[in-house]
Amino acid sequence: MKIWLNGGLQDPDAARVSVFDHGLTVGDGIFETVKSVEGRPFALTRHLDRLARSARGLGLPEPDQDEVRAACAAVIDANPMPLGRLRITYTGGLSPLGSDRGDQGQTLVVALGEAPRRPDTTAVITVPWTRNERGALTGLKTTSYAENVVALARAHEQGASEALFANTVGRLCEGTGSNVFVVLDGEIHTPPVASGCLAGITRALAVDWTGARETDLPLDVLDRAEEVFLTSTLRDVQAVHRIDGRELPGAPGSVTAKAMRIFGERAGDDLDP
Numbered sequence: 001m002k003i004w005l006n007g008g009l010q011d012p013d014a015a016r017v018s019v020f021d022h023g024l025t026v027g028d029g030i031f032e033t034v035k036s037v038e039g040r041p042f043a044l045t046r047h048l049d050r051l052a053r054s055a056r057g058l059g060l061p062e063p064d065q066d067e068v069r070a071a072c073a074a075v076i077d078a079n080p081m082p083l084g085r086l087r088i089t090y091t092g093g094l095s096p097l098g099s100d101r102g103d104q105g106q107t108l109v110v111a112l113g114e115a116p117r118r119p120d121t122t123a124v125i126t127v128p129w130t131r132n133e134r135g136a137l138t139g140l141k142t143t144s145y146a147e148n149v150v151a152l153a154r155a156h157e158q159g160a161s162e163a164l165f166a167n168t169v170g171r172l173c174e175g176t177g178s179n180v181f182v183v184l185d186g187e188i189h190t191p192p193v194a195s196g197c198l199a200g201i202t203r204a205l206a207v208d209w210t211g212a213r214e215t216d217l218p219l220d221v222l223d224r225a226e227e228v229f230l231t232s233t234l235r236d237v238q239a240v241h242r243i244d245g246r247e248l249p250g251a252p253g254s255v256t257a258k259a260m261r262i263f264g265e266r267a268g269d270d271l272d273p
Helices: 044-058 065-078 146-157 201-210 219-223 254-269
Strands: 003-005 008-010 029-037 083-091 107-114 121-131 162-167 172-175 179-184 187-190 227-232 236-243
Touching (some): 029 044, 044 065, 044 083, 044 201, 065 083, 065 107, 121 146, 121 172, 121 227, 146 162, 172 219, 179 201, 179 254, 187 201, 201 227, 201 236, 201 254, 227 254, 236 254
Parallel strands (some): 121 162, 121 236
Antiparallel strands (some): 003 107, 083 107, 179 187, 179 227
């Protein structure tokens, strides 16, 4: 196993980040998770574009995209595997304790771990906590992820793999690490970015490739949707067979199954769409 840290590959035991790194002390950092398939990253350009947007939104200098690409290639080459989770982490770097940033540069880490193939269907729950659609971090993929950890732990306690949030005005928003789609009268809908959800890479491709509509949806749409599916980097398109106590028999339904097929075909044709 080799990890990229600030300019080169290192063994995991030798890779060290300061205990004063702002990503550790206050969560001042951003990240991307990229799927690696047989040694090739999927949709890397889109992920790097979003990494840059997140940096701008957080007030960090944009990472050097050529350096990040080189780091990703080096890590993938050094760690061959059929399906991997490539994690790019970029933080405020060495800083004083507190919220003020230091001036010694940023920290870049790229690591790769083996990923299992996801099942075709999964169970989800809803949680009582909300996404803030007007927050300073809304729409940014930051390392301030603790509320997702709490919500996902609750999902696991209830035999589910994901937890879904409403926003502060009770509209359907997103999962801890996924976007959500619903089928109503045979049409696919997903919450708009204005709901506070992350502009997911897989979400955008699914919208483009399936003709899904961005629709402001109440949370209780989950009680009446004919089909529900999730999208994320490692889920691709994944059907939902249970929401809280509600079973969706026959999942994946016909609309979701078609979306899964279309996504698989299009993604297979172009690894950097």
